Amino acid sequence: MIKSAAIILIALAVFLSMVINMALKKEHSSLNVVIALLGAIGGIIFYGYGYALRDGSLLVAVPHTVLAVCGMFVGRWEVGNVEDAPLFSHPVILCLFLVSHFLAFYSLANVVMMRLGASLLKRMRIWLLRKNDLDIIYGVSDETIQFATRLREVRKDDDTQVSMLFVPDRDDSELTRLVERNGWACRTDYDAVHPNRKFLKSLGCNNGNSERKITLYALSKAENKNRRYAADLLDALNNEKIPAGNLSLTIYTDDIVNMDKMQALGKRYGYTDVNSFEMQSLTARLLTLEYPVYNTVTFNKDGIAQEDVDIFIAGFGSTGQAVLRSLVRNGQFEGSKFHAAVFASDIDSLSGRFFSVYDELCREYSIEFNRFDARSLQASDYVKQHAETLKYIIACTGNEETDWEIIRDLETILGRASDKILFLICGRGIVTRVGTGEDSDRTTDIWRNEILTASVADRAAKVVNASYSGNEHADPEQLWRVCSPFSRASCRAAADFMKAYCRISGISEEEAMRGNWNPHGTLLENMARTEHHRWNAFHRSMGWKTMSDDEFRDRSEAYLYQKRNGLPLIRIAKNDEERHHACLVSWEDLERLSDMENAVTGGDVDYQQYDRDNVLAVPSLLGAFDR
Structure with a gap:
């Protein structure tokens, strides 16, 4: 009895392993077609020959042959009907006949086993999702x-x-099979596509389970679907009392402003770590991370830039606009002048919102808008005149073929002068460096953990935010949870720029992290000026404007009224609703502004010192990049 049970169990294990192995292997589907064809061809030849001799009539022999061949696939045995045919008396021929039968039956059995294996494997993967953290x-x-x-x-x-689950946003059986062949669970059922309590329960996320971290990557190309899915999942998680501290969200959306509502803030339930991005903005950020502006500029021992920043941009659709804003905020240095030239024949039809929202950006920085195609004579003349000063030539027209044509044309026009210029193409989530050097035709994209995963991408930004608090013992994670979405964006921009100060100071990142970081005197002052230039550019690239003296006086009076009546106090210099800030002035004017504010509040704010402190905090911020 025990021996029989052992045999049964071993046979079952072998069978299941074969089934799962078949389900995993992509090549089985094409191989199975070949096996079925060989079996069918063999059956047609042998049964056709046998029934032709037995029946004599073509009208009878053909249907008999077809039915017999069909029967081969379900294991039906009709050899007895034709075995009297002379050819079957030969052992080799009879063996080939039997092999044809086996191949036909095996092909159908293989399909059944693959279906069974795929179903079993899918159930196993879904069951395993109940363990570990979940993506x-x-x-x-x-x-x-x-x-x-x-x-x-x-x-x-x-x-x-970490367990990983794919939820398709549309029907695409080929991609779904590719997901499963790569070993990931994939659910297409209603409860997964419209996340609810039943869905969470099937994943082991219910009744306030507080152990697991859940990260949602809402990355459908239909960004409206991303918002709906993230909102539905959040509602389900809230109903199941899953702690907000365990929730992270990375979402592609064009409606970043309204993503505030999904972020956990104070007592409001939501995702704690949120990375919401527009494809164009993240592509522009990728450009300045991979090819930072500060690497194209040299600095003297006092931290003064020795060259200007000169940029050529072809195309001014949504990507071109995002690229310009990103370069402005990352291209400001003490001693350097920033200049950008945009070439696009359709500027007026594409940029109405840009000129309305970012009007102060256009006024404060040297940006010229040329209503000519980047392949025009005017563009050609421009690059030849600026060949000695250009740092970047960037094509982002939205048409890959046109981008390559522009870059190749301008390379040819510039000749040897092009060797020191960065030629870049920006597409949808992709940046390609074009040229003949070591990094020629090098493509990078946003589909990386350090770019998309909020908890990883924001490590340095969290440290920046904590440094702003002035409390060295503060918990960066706790402070981040009560940080507004705009402040988070500001911290990310500051973190992206931090490595620039190593280049400006001439101190390597390794030396700075070992404690060799003590800029002082003129060097510290010029680096602080650069930090203020960067801060100004970031705010203007986000649509902020300088607060007028009249508004500052009105807010000062409102502050004093609130103070006298024990009401919550506003920040005098910052109007979040109107996006006005009194600090959007020159470095020299910050001292006067500090005195004006202190005269009202009785405090000791020093806005210039804030910039110095940010520079002095560089080592702690660099450490966050390497965790």
Whole structure:
């Protein structure tokens, strides 16, 4: 009895392993077609020959042959009807006949086993989702599969156990099969596509389960679907009392402003770590992270830039506008002048909102808008005149073929002068460096953990935010949870720029992190000026404007009224609703502004010192990049 049971169990284990192995292997589907064809062809030849001799009539023999061949696939045995045919008396021929039968039956059995294996494997993967932390990727595309592959490698290197679930945003059986062949769970059922309590329960996330971290990557190309899915999942999580501190969200959306409502803030339930991005803005950020402006400029021992920043941009659609804003905020240095030239024949039809929202950006910085195609004679003349000063030539027209044509044309026009210029193409989530050097035709994209995962991408920004609090013992995570979305964006911009100060000072990142960071005197003052230039440019690139003296006086009076009556106090110099800030002035005017505010509040604010403190905090911020 025991022996029989052992045999049964071993046979079952072998069978299940074969079934799962078949389900995992992509090549089985094409191989199975070949096997079925061989079996069918063999059956047609042998049964056709046998029935032709037995029946004599073509009208009878053909249907018999067809039915017999069909029966081969379900294991039906009709050899007895034709075995009297002379050819079947030969053992080799009979053996080939039997092999044809086996191939036909095996091909159908293989399909059944593959179906069974796929179903079993899918159930196993879904069951395993109840363990470990959970990543949910909403939206299946080549890009999200690429991202998941890289994310899996990161998890493997970090030795962290995280389960991953794909939820498709549309019907695409080929991509779904690709997800499953890569070993990930994929759910297309109603409860997964419209997340609810039943969905969370199936994942083991219910009844206030507080142990697991849940990260949603809402990455559908249809950004409206991302918002709806993130909102539905958040409602379900709230109903199940899953702690907000365990929730993270990365979402592609064009409606970043309204994403505030999904962020946990104070007592409001929401995702604690939120990385909401527009594709164009994140592409522009990728450009300045991969090819930072500060690397194109040299500085003297006092931190003064020795060259100006001169940029050529081809195309001014949503990507071109985002690229310009990103370069403005990252291209300001003490001693340097920033200049950008935009060439696009359709500027007026594409940029109405840009000129309305960012009018102060256009006034304060040297930006010229040329209503000519980047392949025009005017563009050609411009690059030849600025060949010695240009740092970047960037094509972002929205048409890849046109971008390549522009870059190749301008390379040819500039000749050897092009060697010191960065030629870049910005597409949808992709930046390509074009040229003949070591990094020629090098493509990078946003589909990386350090760019998309909020908890990773914001490490340095959280340290920046904590440094602003003035409390060195403050918990960066706790402070981040009560940080407004705009302040988070400001901290990210500051963190992105921090490495510039190592280049400006001539002190390497390694030396700074070892404690060799003590800029002082003229060097510190000029670096603080650069920090203020950067801060100004960031705010103007986000649509902020300088607060007028009249508004400052009105807010000062409102502050004094609130103070006398024990009401919550406003910040005099900052009007969040109107996006006005009194600090959007020159470095020299900050001292006067500090005195004006202190005269009202009785405080000791020193806005220039804030910039110095940010520079002095560089080592602690650099450490956050390497965690």
